[in-house]
Amino acid sequence: MVASEYQLEAHPVIPKGKPFLLVVLDGWGENKEDEFNAIYKAECPTIKSLKEGAPRRWRTIKAHGTAVGLPSDADMGNSEVGHNAMGAGKIIQQGASLVDNALEDGSMFTGAGWNFAKESWANGGTLHFIGLLSDGGVHSRTDQLFALMYGASDHGCKRIRVHVLTDGRDVPDGSSIKYVGQLEKECENLRSHGCDAKIASGGGRMYVTMDRYEADWNIVERGWRAHVLGDAPNKFESALDALTKLKEENPKLNDQFYPPFVVVEKDGSPVGTIEDGDVVVNINFRADRVIQISKAFEYENFDAFDRVRWPKVKYLGMMQYDGDLKLPSNYLIAPPLIEGTSGQYLCANGVRTFACSETQKFGHVTFFWNGNRSGKISDELEVYHEIPSDNIQFNEAPHMKAAEIAKAAREALLSGKFDYVRVNFANGDMVGHTGDLEATKRACEAVDQGVKVLIDAVEQMGGIYLITADHGNCDDMAQRKKTGEPLRDETGKVAPLTSHTLAPVPVAIGGPGLPENVKFSDNFPKAGLANITATYINLMGFQAPESYVPSLLAFD
Numbered sequence: 107m108v109a110s111e112y113q114l115e116a117h118p119v120i121p122k123g124k125p126f127l128l129v130v131l132d133g134w135g136e137n138k139e140d141e142f143n144a145i146y147k148a149e150c151p152t153i154k155s156l157k158e159g160a161p162r163r164w165r166t167i168k169a170h171g172t173a174v175g176l177p178s179d180a181d182m183g184n185s186e187v188g189h190n191a192m193g194a195g196k197i198i199q200q201g202a203s204l205v206d207n208a209l210e211d212g213s214m215f216t217g218a219g220w221n222f223a224k225e226s227w228a229n230g231g232t233l234h235f236i237g238l239l240s241d242g243g244v245h246s247r248t249d250q251l252f253a254l255m256y257g258a259s260d261h262g263c264k265r266i267r268v269h270v271l272t273d274g275r276d277v278p279d280g281s282s283i284k285y286v287g288q289l290e291k292e293c294e295n296l297r298s299h300g301c302d303a304k305i306a307s308g309g310g311r312m313y314v315t316m317d318r319y320e321a322d323w324n325i326v327e328r329g330w331r332a333h334v335l336g337d338a339p340n341k342f343e344s345a346l347d348a349l350t351k352l353k354e355e356n357p358k359l360n361d362q363f364y365p366p367f368v369v370v371e372k373d374g375s376p377v378g379t380i381e382d383g384d385v386v387v388n389i390n391f392r393a394d395r396v397i398q399i400s401k402a403f404e405y406e407n408f409d410a411f412d413r414v415r416w417p418k419v420k421y422l423g424m425m426q427y428d429g430d431l432k433l434p435s436n437y438l439i440a441p442p443l444i445e446g447t448s449g450q451y452l453c454a455n456g457v458r459t460f461a462c463s464e465t466q467k468f469g470h471v472t473f474f475w476n477g478n479r480s481g482k483i484s485d486e487l488e489v490y491h492e493i494p495s496d497n498i499q500f501n502e503a504p505h506m507k508a509a510e511i512a513k514a515a516r517e518a519l520l521s522g523k524f525d526y527v528r529v530n531f532a533n534g535d536m537v538g539h540t541g542d543l544e545a546t547k548r549a550c551e552a553v554d555q556g557v558k559v560l561i562d563a564v565e566q567m568g569g570i571y572l573i574t575a576d577h578g579n580c581d582d583m584a585q586r587k588k589t590g591e592p593l594r595d596e597t598g599k600v601a602p603l604t605s606h607t608l609a610p611v612p613v614a615i616g617g618p619g620l621p622e623n624v625k626f627s628d629n630f631p632k633a634g635l636a637n638i639t640a641t642y643i644n645l646m647g648f649q650a651p652e653s654y655v656p657s658l659l660a661f662d
């Protein structure tokens with residue numbers, strides 16, 4: 107039975123019933139063609155032919171800034187906002203913007219979450235912050251952390267401890283020293299105003315605390331031990347000491363992979379373990395990499411690792427991270443309400459869906475796609491298939507699981523059991539984040555081969571495809587000066603770019619099932635990822651919901 111609010115009318119031109127393939131090339135922008143564009147330098151005949159072979163069916167769309175609900179056009183896109191937009195058909199004001207708004211109008215400090223947190227320090231508890239320390243704006247921002255620290259001090263908090271996760275992934279490698287230095291200054295300033303604020307522990311985001319999709323719980327356990335128990339092999343008298351000394355010991359160490367460390371007093375005792383009666387605020391607004399640590403704080407029954415001690419604390423997220431699990435139950439800012447997603451419409455109209463990726467991006471094509479819901483929309487109609495990612499640094503094996511994803515999705519297409527096959531290839535993004543240009547070229551080639559397998563399957567089945575990306579990354583592997591010239595160190599070596607880019611992303615449609623007269627409209631020069639949704643709903647033979655931003659299709 108179709109829920110009437112989600113009923114979709116048949117499309118007047120495009121027939122229903124053709125198998126439909128949607129591919130997200132994670133981190134694949136359309137950017138300047140130079141030697142630092144891994145896509146351009148790689149052998150990618152299939153993806154390149156989409157543009158050259160059918161120019162009326164290829165275009166670019168915006169994938170960053172206000173087009174995907176971020177505070178400003180200086181903000182690069184990311185997987186969360188990109189997949190949210192593509193899944194939901196509208197521009198959603200994202201976590202970063204909602205937190206900014208609440209800080210600007212003061213509602214941050216009057217809400218239920220804040221009042222709940224305040225009770226703890228009013229009763230003598232310490233306020234702990236945990237989160238990613240950078241201004242990358244993907245998971246968190248330092249200015250928001252500082253505003254919360256000052257807000258707490260203004261509201262009577264006398265003791266703050268910060269547990270920092272160094273970045274180097276959304277911002278350049280090596281910048282963690284700068285962010286830790288800024289935080290040390292703010293702590294010093296707070297101390298001079300009577301609030302005892304200190305950094306207590308830390309580690310690199312890819313090695314400590316911020317695992318995602320349960321790829322490796324050891325990462326979270328290391329964080330738990332350092333932040334909560336004050337237990338890590340590396341102990342230093344300051345966080346700056348930790349970063350500089352660990353790097354001296356191992357010059358190859360990068361910000362993403364710092365081992366866990368604990369800041370200690372002169373006598374060796376940790377400056378800030380997490381104890382009964384304390385309050386812990388996770389400053390990340392983005393969900394994927396803080397769901398596991400949130401479970402460790404919140405769940406009484408927890409067996410992912412031995413917590414040794416489970417302090418009775420108030421735990422709050424910057425946002426609520428999982429709407430289905432209601433995790434965490436307390437939070438500072440209500441998350442965006444993402445209703446009327448494409449999945450809700452398509453399931454209500456009987457579309458049988460196969461969604462697949464490897465672990466690193468599995469939640470992107472399911473959880474983010476469905477408006478940050480961890481459950482399925484329909485158990486009868488949907489199959490979500492996860493291919494386990496390897497727990498390695500991805501430039502060591504840049505092909506990752508592209509072939510396995512292609513194989514699984516190909517089988518799904520050929521089986522005739524699905525109307526809609528949706529996949530994400532992780533390589534361009536995950537290898538792009540290592541800053542290793544050569545490996546990233548190999549990554550692009552693996553993706554291209556995977557796409558070829560899938561387009562061949564669509565051809566065989568008389569189907570239709572849409573291939574796009576969520577934001578840039580592998581399309582520029584060099585940090586740039588204002589002039590656009592690559593930035594070089596004193597030896598002339600180019601500084602690698604590990605983060606996403608601001609580039610628009612390609613979108614291509616095709617397949618034998620697509621009527622000849624279907625092409626991209628010449629309108630909508632400012633179209634963004636949210637316009638993809640109405641477009642693919644059309645490609646599946648339905649008219650799109652009126653609440654969606656327009657489809658990009660036109661008809662001769």
Ligand SMILES: O=C(O)[C@H](O)COP(=O)(O)O
Nearest residue numbers: 184185186244275276535
């Ligand atoms: O979490 C990450 O890996 C990066 O901060 C962003 O990458 P993603 O948005 O492509 O997942």
Ligand SMILES: [Mn+2]
Nearest residue numbers: 132133185576
């Ligand atoms: Mn991404």
Ligand SMILES: [Mn+2]
Nearest residue numbers: 133535539579
């Ligand atoms: Mn990324």
